[in-house]
Amino acid sequence: MRLHRNLCFAVIDGLTQIFNDHQYADKVIQQLLKRDKRWGSRDRSFVAETTYDIVRWKRLYAEIAEVKEPFDRDNLWRMFAVWATLKGLKLPDWKYFENTPTRKIKGRFDEWSKIRALRESIPDWLDTMGETELGEALWTKEIAALNTQADVILRVNTLKTSKDQLQSELFDLDIETEFLKDYPNALKLKERTNVFTTEAFKNGYFEVQDASSQLVAEFLNVKPGMRVVDACAGAGGKTLHIAALMENKGQIIALDIYANKLQELKRRARRNGAHNIETRHIDSTKVIKKLYDKADRVLIDAPCSGLGVLRRNPDAKWKLEPQFLDNLKRTQQDLLQQYSRMVNVGGQLVYATCSILPSENQNQIEAFLKSESGAPFSLIKDQTLLAHTSGFDGFYMALLERN
Numbered sequence: 001m002r003l004h005r006n007l008c009f010a011v012i013d014g015l016t017q018i019f020n021d022h023q024y025a026d027k028v029i030q031q032l033l034k035r036d037k038r039w040g041s042r043d044r045s046f047v048a049e050t051t052y053d054i055v056r057w058k059r060l061y062a063e064i065a066e067v068k069e070p071f072d073r074d075n076l077w078r079m080f081a082v083w084a085t086l087k088g089l090k091l092p093d094w095k096y097f098e099n100t101p102t103r104k105i106k107g108r109f110d111e112w113s114k115i116r117a118l119r120e121s122i123p124d125w126l127d128t129m130g131e132t133e134l135g136e137a138l139w140t141k142e143i144a145a146l147n148t149q150a151d152v153i154l155r156v157n158t159l160k161t162s163k164d165q166l167q168s169e170l171f172d173l174d175i176e177t178e179f180l181k182d183y184p185n186a187l188k189l190k191e192r193t194n195v196f197t198t199e200a201f202k203n204g205y206f207e208v209q210d211a212s213s214q215l216v217a218e219f220l221n222v223k224p225g226m227r228v229v230d231a232c233a234g235a236g237g238k239t240l241h242i243a244a245l246m247e248n249k250g251q252i253i254a255l256d257i258y259a260n261k262l263q264e265l266k267r268r269a270r271r272n273g274a275h276n277i278e279t280r281h282i283d284s285t286k287v288i289k290k291l292y293d294k295a296d297r298v299l300i301d302a303p304c305s306g307l308g309v310l311r312r313n314p315d316a317k318w319k320l321e322p323q324f325l326d327n328l329k330r331t332q333q334d335l336l337q338q339y340s341r342m343v344n345v346g347g348q349l350v351y352a353t354c355s356i357l358p359s360e361n362q363n364q365i366e367a368f369l370k371s372e373s374g375a376p377f378s379l380i381k382d383q384t385l386l387a388h389t390s391g392f393d394g395f396y397m398a399l400l401e402r403n
Contacts, residue, residue, distance in 0.1 A: 056314035145388035224249035236265030243274035304353035308394025361396035
């Protein structure tokens with residue numbers, strides 16, 4: 001593969017925004033891809049994947065390149081040279097790559113790869129915590145899996161089409177997909193491509209949603225005609241899945257503290273043909289209190305560390321801090337205490353996170369069940385999904401029933 005100057009410049013500009021301006025990688029890459037209308041899909045793919053790759057391996061590449069934050073542009077070019085060398089690419093005769101010590105880079109890579117925190121390119125505190133919570137063997141396997149690139153998984157919108165029909169329609173566009181065993185509405189892309197430009201997406205036939213994430217709505221045991229509350233709905237990926245499982249019958253109340261996310265949910269619901277969703281902005285405690293004892297099902301898709309989705313959000317590991325994690329855990333327990341009161345007698349609650357840490361998952365459920373608010377509830381089942389065993393994102397789900 002030949003390196004093109006304008007594409008490499010785009011990557012360096014993106015890394016500057018992500019590392020030095022602390023912007024979110026996905027937002028930066030979205031903007032980068034609009035930079036030059038002449039870029040083809042291969043060009044855009046190079047910019048996106050190279051940027052994500054260097055973000056993912058930031059610590060390792062910085063060590064090998066012997067540079068420290070904050071990175072100036074020369075530092076970033078040195079890290080780029082490390083990336084290219086380890087990929088086996090020939091460095092062009094550009095001033096940025098003068099005196100690149102290719103053999104030394106490979107030697108340092110072998111040397112640093114013996115230390116897990118460097119090999120997996122994570123902060124030391126995170127490596128220690130992961131080992132403490134999961135044990136050395138499990139954490140070693142899991143963090144390695146979380147550093148691989150995520151597959152693109154579609155969730156078929158059964159309100160508008162079927163899995164077979166969608167697969168056939170995409171095949172006509174030269175987009176090949178395969179079914180996934182045990183994931184009833186999932187299609188996996190055989191090759192990465194931009195599916196958002198297809199008519200099938202614009203017509204609401206599918207959403208892009210990881211296979212593990214698709215299991216959360218299934219876990220909730222919804223049926224047509226129920227009243228369901230999605231308490232942390234965000235932009236509504238799981239809300240839309242719930243609507244499809246309910247066949248548009250009954251009521252879904254989608255709550256969130258961010259009004260702009262609920263606006264996005266409304267837009268997506270129109271595209272999906274989901275008509276049984278009502279959004280409510282949590283601007284005071286009254287919004288929750290009005291729903292006490294009123295819901296057949298409640299989903300608490302709680303804010304979390306996001307460690308289970310590092311494959312698609314690799315910059316999250318550089319934004320996380322121990323204190324932030326402590327605050328998150330308090331929030332998670334508060335949500336369980338408050339939002340569980342919306343469940344009616346005989347109703348069910350699902351607590352879910354995209355984290356793999358027991359302190360955010362099983363420990364939170366144990367603490368809740370021992371509390372006064374948790375006394376009427378019993379645990380029906382829970383499930384931890386790990387990336388190294390499933391091949392998909394890390395998730396946790398617990399199903400509770402109010403007696």
